Structure formats: C-alpha cells, structure tokens
Amino acid sequence: MKLPAFDYACPRTLEEATALLAEACGDAKVIAGGQSLLPFMAFRLAAPGLLVDLRKIAGLTGIEVGDEEIRLGAMVRWRDILDSAALAHALPLLPAAIGHVAHYQIRNRGTLGGSLAHADPASEFPCIAVLCGASVDVVGAGGRRTLPAGDLIAGPMETTLGDDEIIVAVRFPRWPEGRRWAFDEFALRHGDLAIAAVAACYDMDGPHIANARVAVMGATDTPQRVPEAEDALNGRAPGDDTFGTAAEAASAAIEPTEDLHAGAAYRRALVGTLLRRGLRASCTRQREAAE
C-alpha cells in the first residue's frame, strides 16, 4: 500500500497541463484532491508515471450563480459546496446530496472535477449532474469541448475523457422558483459510499407534477435517469399513490448491481423505498423565491 514511483508537475496554465498530458501518452494523470487517485495508487490499481497537479491553475475554482446557469469550477471542493449560501438557495438539491459525501477531512479536499472523472457509480455529484442535465466543459491539447454530464460517464469508473483532457467546469441550468426536489441515500455508515441513492426534482403545474426527473445511483453501474419513474409522476397529483407508483416503477426499471454488502433484490427494494420516502419529503421542500 505504498505509492509506486512517479514524477510530479505543477503547471500554472491549462495549456501546459494539457501539453504534459498529451506528451505522456496515457502515462500521466491529473491530480486534484487526491482522495480517490492516491488510494488507487496505494493499492497499485493505478501507477501513472507522472502526476499533473491542477492546484496552481487559475480559473478552476469558484461558484458563480448567474441568471441562466450556475457555473462550478472543476476544483470546487465538497466543503465549498456545503458552505455556499448562494447554492443553498439556487440549487438546494446539490448541497443536500453532497452532505452525504465521505467524511470531514475528505470533504475538505475532494473536488467535483475529480469525482466526475473518477466516475464511481456510488458518488453523489455525477448523479446530480446527470439528473439536472448539467454540461461539462473540457479542455484538451486539441482544444475545448462541452458535453452533457450523461455523455461524460461511460461506465463504472469509466469516462469518455481523452488522456489529455481536463475537466474545467460544470454548468447547471438555473432552476425555476418553486421546483421541488428529493434526495435520499442508504449507506452502511454515514460517509460510506452509497448502497443506493435517489435524486428527483419536479415542478408543479397547477395541481399536477410536471418536468419530473428521477435519477438513481449506487444501485446501478452508472448514475442514470429513470424515465419509467418520471412518467409515473408527470401529469399526476403529488401524493402517496403517485409516489408509490413511481417508486415501484423505478424499482422495476433498474438493473441493480451486486457486491459484498448488498444483493440485487435488496438494492431494488431500497431504490423503491428511498424514492417513495424522498418524494414524500419533497412536498415540503422546494426552491424558494428570491428575497
């Protein structure tokens, strides 16, 4: 569990960083908070010849709540998200979810860029990005591109990023006032990776639910929307029946993963339970109007 040998670079610009990555032809890795990469290296699951540290590159931090969208720099840490009053107001689902991430020390270092790039199916940030239809700005040696969060994640611990590409920022569309939301998670101990979690949001169109979105993480091999559950919500009045139907639909729709701690049937049941409980709580939880 000792780190393998590696070289270290701490460039000041994205150009330098992407050039270093391109030069290394796959033998280099970006390091952000190091909370996932270093354990991987200690277990010798990764042995990059070069680590490119992002900490001195300008423009990768900061939370900007604009009129159209919310921009979060890739080096924004969990702690920053939890401390942001603006986010608590504009996108309350995000800090609610991030409160479930790991432990104090890890939240002080772990970054959202690292979380997206690591693509652990049990991590909260990618799930919220997928649910909300966030876009991810990426820079490589060949230039910039923007892609939907859902397209970035290719599988468990797998992304569509090129070897020389760096995540720069994630942009969330602004929420309308009154949007309701839900997040519920089941982990074995607080801060452990989720066995299952659900996130949801919807608007009220008169007495009916509209624009429903439901996503599942931890129970499936990637964070994913569940259209069957969304269909069960849209156009219906919120209430135990509707929520129960949506929960059953989500339970039935997913293909649960299995591991040492939870089998597929258990995870399937958990997803239903969490979604039903989360949606029930959502009735009293909504994005408030601006003061």
Next chain:
Amino acid sequence: MNTPNTYIGGHVERVEDARFLRGAGRYIDDVTREGLLHACVVRSAVAHGRLLSIDAEEALAMPGVHAVLTAADVAGEIPTIPFRRPNPKIGPYAQPVIARDRVRYFGEPVALVVADSPELAEDAAELVLPEIEPLPAVVTRAASLAADPLLFPGTTEDNVAAVFTATRGDAEAAFAAAALVVGDSFSTQRQTALPLETRGLLAEWDADAQHLTMHGAAKLPFFNRRAMARMMDLPETSVDYVEHDVGGGFGARGEFYPEDFLVALAARTTGRPVKWVEDRREHFAAIAHAREAEAQVELALDASGRILGLRGEMFMNVGAYVRPNGMTPVRNCAQFMSGPYRVPNIALQATALVANKTPAGTFRGPGRYEGSFFIERLLDMAAAQLGLDRRTIREVNLLTNAEMPHPLAQIRPSDGSRAETSCDSGEYAEAFHRCLQAFDWEEKVRLDGRLIDGRYHGIAVSCFIEGGASGPAETARMRVAEDGGVEVYVGSSAIGQGLETVMAQIAADTLGLPMERIRVFHGSTTYLAEGWGSYGSRATVMGGNAVREAGLALLERFRALAAGRLGVGEGEVSVVGLQAVGPDGVVLELADIAAEGLASEAKFLNSDATYTNGTAAVHVAVDPETGRVEVLDYVVCDEVGRIVNALTLHGQVTGAAVQGFGSVFGEELPYGDDGALLVGTLADYLVPLATDYPRVRCLSLESYPSPTNPLGAKGAGEGGIIPVGGAVANAVASALRTFGVAPNHLPLSPARVWALLNPSE
C-alpha cells in the same frame, strides 16, 4: 494496604493519555535505526496450491534491493510456530514460518524482500513471482469435513485439527426428563480484532554479541522470546523483545507470527536492522481471524424454565493452521456456553476444522461471545415456548453466591489450561437487577414489538461471565531510584488498556506514595528475567498482585535496612508511608536508604480463574424496509470483584460493547469459492466509527471480591463484548416478532435483516 492512600477504586485519569494526546506516543513505526532496511512480505495470491518455484531474479536486480528471502534460505527444517496450549492432536497443524512446497491460505508468506525503503521493497515484491499450481480450495465446513482435499496429505487423515468435549452430569438423562427441548442452528461470522495500529517489527542483530533484539512486542514478549530463541538456535538470554506504545491488541496482536521469524532472519542475514510495518491490506490476510463458528445446540428445561441440560455440536473453521492460541476459542466455546447459568448436565462437542483461510486465533472474549450468542438465543426461544418472561427464565437460572465455587463443564482433551475450572464468587442476580433497573425495563417493555414512526422497537437482556486472570504467574520488580521515585517493572504488557495507570495506582497504594513518584516499565524482556504478559483479562489481577507483592517486599526491605541503620531489631521499626520510624522516634526517609540499593522482586502465582459476571440490556429500532437496526440504548452492568479504576474499567466495557456492535452489525471477512479473501480495506470491513453508537451506559459493582487473589479483582477487559450478539439478536427478534423471524446467523447487516423479512427474494 498500610496507608490511607486510595488510588485503588478512584476515578483516576490515565497517566498515558497526556503523552498520546500530545502526539508523543512512540509506536513501532516511529522507531528507527541507523542503516535501517525495510521489508515487504510476498504473499500467496492462491489459497491452496503447490509452490513450485519462486523467481526473484528481477527483484534482486533492482538497485536498493538487498535480499529476497524464501524457504530456501532457511537452514534445515522450516521451523513451526509453537503452541501456547498444546494438545495431543494439533501437532501436525502448526504453522511453518514460511511456505516451502505448499501454500494453504491467501496471504501466506512465501518470500520477504529487503530493500532501502518500504516503497522500494513493495516495488520489488511485485516482481517476485511465485509459481503455484492451484489445488481446489477448502472453504466451507462441508468441504473441510469431506476431507476433499486434505490440507496435510500424508500427515493427517482428515481436516480436523481437534475435537473438544465439554461434559458435566448426565445430559442424556436430563433431555429425556425435560418438559421442553429447544434447539436450532446458529452461526457467527469470520472477523478479526482490528487493532487500529497494524502490526510491526524492527529486528536488530548484533553479530559480535550474537544477540537479537525484536522491537514491536505486545501481549506476550516472554513466550515469543522463548520461541524465537529456539528457532534461531540461540540461548533465551540472547533474544530480547522490546515493547513500545501499542495501538490496540484485542487478542490478535502480539502473538508469534511468521513475520517475527522472517524479519529476524532478514536482520541476521543482512547484518543490518530491518523494519517491517504491516499495511492494512495485508493485515486483513495476515493477522489472526476469529469467530467463524456454526452450532447445532439444544437446551432442555423443566416447565418453570429451569435449565436441565445443554447438548450439541459446534464447528469452528480455524483456517489453514493452528496458531499458538488457535484452539482457545474452540475449547472456550464449549466450556463457557453455559455462561452464568446453572446447567447441571452438559454434553457439547466442539470440532476445529482446518480450511484454506487465514489461520484463526483469539479475539476479545474468544469462544465466549459465540457461545453466549447461542445460549441467549435458546433462552429467548424457550421463554416464548414456555410463556415465561424473558427476565424470569434468566433469573431462575443465574448462579448464586451460595453455590460458589461452581464447577463449569470439564474439557477434554486437556490443553493444560483450566480443563476444570469453577466460578469464584458472585450473586449473579445482583448485576442482573441493577442492569434492568438502570435500563428501565418496565418502561421500555411497553415499546417492545411495536411499530413507531415506521420502525419496530425491541428490547432484550443477556447475561455473561468472563474468565480472567490467566495463570500461572506474573512477575514484578521495584527499585527506589536516587531521586526517591520508585521504578516498577512488571511482566504485563500495555496494549492500550491503561496498564501504566493501574499499576501505578496499585504500587502507590501499597507503598503509601503519591502516584507521581511511581514510574511503570512494562512489556519488555529486558526488565525482568521472566514474565507473562497481557491476555485473558489477566494484567490487573496477575500483574497488579505481583506489583502489590513487590511493594510489600520493598517495605519489608526498607524496614530491614532501616533497622540495620538504626542498630535495632526489625520488629522495633514501623514503616508508615515514606518513613521508617525507630523506637525512639528517629525517622528515616525512603530516599535516605535508596543509596543502599532498595529493591524487591515478586512472583505472583495463581492458576485459578476469576469470573466477572454481568448483564446487558439493549433497546433497538428496526427499519423493516431497509433492514437497518439502530441501537437506542445499551446498558451493561458488571460485577468485577474490586474496581481498581472506574475510568479505565468503563473504557474497557464501553469499548468492548461497541466492538461487539461491529461484530453484530457489519464486520465480516468473506471468502470466494477459490479461497480468495474478498475484503482488503476499511471501506469494506465495517468497523464501527467513533460516532456510530453514542448510547452505551455502564455501571460496575464490587460486591464479591474474588477469593483467588489478595486484591480481590476479577479480569474485566473482555466481558463487554461477550453478551452483545445475544442481546442484539434477541432484541431484533423481539422487535420483529409479528414476522416470526429467527435471527440466528450473524452478522445482522441491513441486507441480512431485510432478507429475514423478505425470505422469498
């Protein structure tokens, strides 16, 4: 005690803590030496196979790599690790210190790389390539019993390391006469003790003096010194085991492991000091495992709930080899399953099965935790069938002081340790009632089985005894230093239990000195010619009484020297506190005499066990949809003969209870069909976090001093863990009574509780 000092019995804060809290503790990895080399163990990734060859060429070619040691570097026969408790059958199952032609568990050492840094050693270890021809792995009880394949072909005819019987009275007759017989199958899962500091050793070989020093001792340095001397073909006095601060033991740490020999061999071979510090991943595969037990057991009762008899079979999967104390949990489970109850007729058989898993050893409350879980489940099942209150069925069976000494079941074959043993003292119903009162059973029972805010509430009670004071002896030595302070040397080891504090309290009270004047030295073979250590809840009783005797001897010596100095008879001198007072009122201070060499030694001999008894009560809430169980309240009351220090005692009891929750709810070491260990990190091995169980209350009684020792103390470091399995499982059963579930198999992880409620899924 001859003075009004009252450290014993007080709430004395731990003297060790200031050092630890300031970061001034010195653990094995803090110890360094000039020219130090670092070792990394190459372990088998195959659970069972023929070791054909080891290619170390590439590793040896790396700059900075000094040696790659394999079985070929061991002259003659590969030494095997000696048993602490030999018995006639286990001989062939002793663990060789390194695999030669066969590997028998995932993680078994096959080579040791020695290099300039730990990183380099690990780099090189990755290049050491053992060629292993895999054999089918024996993982389960059925495979082990089928002897297919044998782990030791040509040497043994089965995979049974030993069969112990525990007998008392006539069980067959008791069952024939019973009004009720309840029985079922139960199991506890494989886990490990998990000291937070992993193991580590630093070996120094002094070629000129032909002397080996092993840093990193814990638990039993003197036994290990003897074992090492024999393996290294050295006189015992040419080996020392030195203890530094130790981050937890719990029975697993400090036994003689293969690495003891390998690291010493590396130092001897290279002529340089060599350090090895176990990493967490290898810790899971290397340190002793525990608790993998299955039982089919029955209880016979009369209509009023009195226990008439206990019988059945138990099977312990002890892993690939029998480690020094590998049989202790097996024989204990059989001998102590009757717990604090009057069980006149017993016929239990406990079979130790070998399999291709990490060899087992002891873990706090070895065998007792398992046995307690079995009998406490049976008692609740019996109470339900007899229509008795769960308190009544315990109360009528708890031992009374009038019955003491009360003989427990007799164990055969005898392993030299308490084949016959008796409970020493105690009115067991007293702790029982105090516990229930503090728990407020009358109030909480109204919630039992009820659904409140989506969760089912349940309560339960469990009783236990804890054996302590492992014999045969402990030693201590005292010396008055030039500054008037008293140095106390004791054979006991400090493994995080507050030994320095407790020994200083006892020494200070014996001598009538303030505690600040006492300096305690422990756990190293350099301090005493012989000694034992800390295991089996023995340090306070055995070490404490040795310190007391050494203190009394020191006072006698003080009196004698003072009499000599004053030119009067010894009988004319009285010793009060720090002063010797002669017949005409002349006063001599302790320090006045120190220059004459004021010192003493003592060996406290005692082979009779002490038995702390106690009761635990628990209140849980079960979420039927997620299977999560929350502990809402947990109260444990124990009767410990004599409370030396209420703070350290409650620290032990609380810690043990929480460790028990880890055992019940999550900690598990699962294996694949191929014998691969599936857990290697603390992300998967779910040890409790410091904040997980906020509600543990303990209270202690000292109504019945142990007649086995002058202090009257009973060992109390393990008891807290013993009743947890039974208490929690019974509370879950009670909470979920409308579903008729039988939580007979631990752990009760959320997924398993959910599965109990959803048997068709």
